Amino acid sequence: MRPGRLRTAAEDPPGRVPHPVLDRLELIRFLPVFRSITAHHGAMAYLLGINALCASEAAAVRIEDYTDVLRGHRVLHLVGKGNKPATMPLTVPVLRVLEACRGTRTTGPLILRSLSGEPVDRRDVYRMVQRIAKTAKVRRHISPHSLRHAAITNALDAGVPLRDAQILARHADPRTTEHYDRARGNLDRHGVHLFTAYVAGV
Template sequence: MTTAQLAAVSYLARYSGHTHVLYAYQLREWFAWCEGSGLDPLVGIQRAHVELYIRGLGDRGLMDSTVVTMMHGVRGFFRFAHIDGLIAADPAVYARLPKIHRDETRTQGLDRLELIRFLQVAQTLTVHHGALAYLLGINALRASEAAAVRIEDYADTLRGHRVLHLVGKGNKPATMPLTVPVLRVLEACRGQRTSGPLVLRPVSGQPIDRRDVYRMVARIATAAQIPRHISPHSLRHAAITNALDAGVPLRDAQILARHADPRTTEHYDRAPAATSTGTASTS
């Protein structure tokens, strides 16, 4: 096994599920390009090589946002190889990526007033809609994360504050504080229950799944008279964007978003909250 192959295996071992599959595909594409160019995929690579690869992705007709996504695994591969001492410098860290234009995004964001209306209307539907809306729109959870929240997950107190334990993207555990308004809504949803899934299907009382999250968000958006498609990621997007617009330091917003790289969080700060179209991100 070559040094590059060993580094790739070590890097991919950090991830599982969809992220592992995606990054493995991106590294295969990078390795294939290097082989065709007579280059070692790791040793001796310079920033110019990485930028030639990025240009080649664009020449294949990929959208700028797709090119940026294709580079996630490659940039992580070099970053950790550098951290592990396999290369002296990271050649991808300053490689120029295409700028993502707003019209490429499929995420429809919410401005501050729309987010407030969304949260208020959600609570008028059912306590389950209210809890889901706050988990997505205040704590910036992803759809699968919100669906997986259990009552036991927010029973602990840390430094005098109730906290929520969850397993996020890439099976990474995380702990986040719960504000009093969020905790109040979660407690209303919990009722007299002491364990089990928090958010339930309002009619059947069965635990929700990712598809239910999408359906419940769509129902809230319709009731709130938001005249465009709103997804669970729209709420996550709104939570992060509104935090940045309110002057929250980038580091704190990164912690809220649970992004490994602050540059990912910065993508959410490309437009003022007064606009209703989000930036390109699926993180």
Template sequence: MQKTTLIGVPKTRITTTAELAAAGYLARYRGSTRETYKVSLKLLFNWCAGIGADPLEGMRRPVLELFARHLEEERHNSPATVAHHLSIVRGYYSFAEIDGYIERSPAAHIRMPRVFIDESRAMGLDRMELGAVIQCARASSPSDNALIALMGMLGLRVSEACAVRIEDYQDIERGHRVLRLVGKGGKPATIPLPVPVLRALDAAAGERASGPLLLRNKGGGPVNRKSAALTVQRLCRKAGIKKNVTPHGLRHSFVTAALDAGVPLRDVQIAARHSDPRITARYDRARHNHDRHASHVVAAFLAGAA
């Protein structure tokens, strides 16, 4: 029998109820989301094996609280990472309850860590920094240029940019060349291509008429998430940017640049494909957090007395 993989462990067949419940839960998702969920369930299953507990049958909330402490104190995961893993674990048990494997989810009342978001960190690069990265990408290679254009000028997620094929941007709609893609959650999107972006994509395609658009500079294989992240880091260093910038930071930069350029909030939400307008609004607030900060007013108020 051909081997399959369940929560990251090679198996010839599903042997336990917990594995069957996990397989059904993961089957709801696809692509990178499924792989991400596998990682969290693998952490849970491996930890349960280490303490001799079944991940499903007989599981109780106190045991899951110990798993959460394991993530915090032994793995030294950040509150955001712990919350991420626990939310996936909660989903697993919720669907195990829905599917009739257990009577009640033991994770329903598990304590979730408090996660605080510094909105000012959501802005990414400013206009001059993003412009410098784009210049370095143009001087580097056509593939690097297209990668930065897709993320920094269209706001694509890194997985979306890596998945772009040459055939995906050949259509014309209402007088615009458009890029068609399937985004987060399997949602299709059609994005008009500005001239600078179209030129970057055409240069990356070269004489090719089909296949992956982005190819690695060394080896010629398709660009993946890891190689894209290394490219972004390299180009940022070359541009003299010292802060840590991830591929998703370029998407943040796109949203902030759109707001700074005067694009209405609703149009930015559509362009970024944010399902919740509150996500886009967070960027809008972050742009002015430093300008509007009360410290400026207090300093001016006290200037005459100090």
């Protein structure tokens, strides 16, 4: 493959199964079902499906990790792949769900197992996502990474610039984020339109 050229689906390694991606309507259905399960399921759904966390990152979130305010935003501090620290803002809908999950607790792991009250691990995250998918009537096999993938893909579909989507995903290389852009060949979205309007004073 030539340097700089993106891998196509046909060039993926044999046997690799792509993660199913929730479209916008499926994601909208997926997120609020915690009301019929638990707030802990809701917190998991929002951290994966809105903030694009990995399963291990979501399981590791502690209440103390999102108490800071930075430039007027409540923020979540986390440590991602390669032990790289990251800070991301929490939007109001996400914060509401996290606060419902927290309850009256002030410290400790945020998301707990329903029966034992013990912190969740990666296997618990997988089971929680499966239960939410069943409740949301999403018939396909959905994994925690499917939700992270959906967050990045739907952000790009919503018009979030590639650089900002890269920051959301915490990808080191923008070419990784480009793989998530289903409309990267859409000429209506080409940057020349916005730039022309800018220099023309329109």
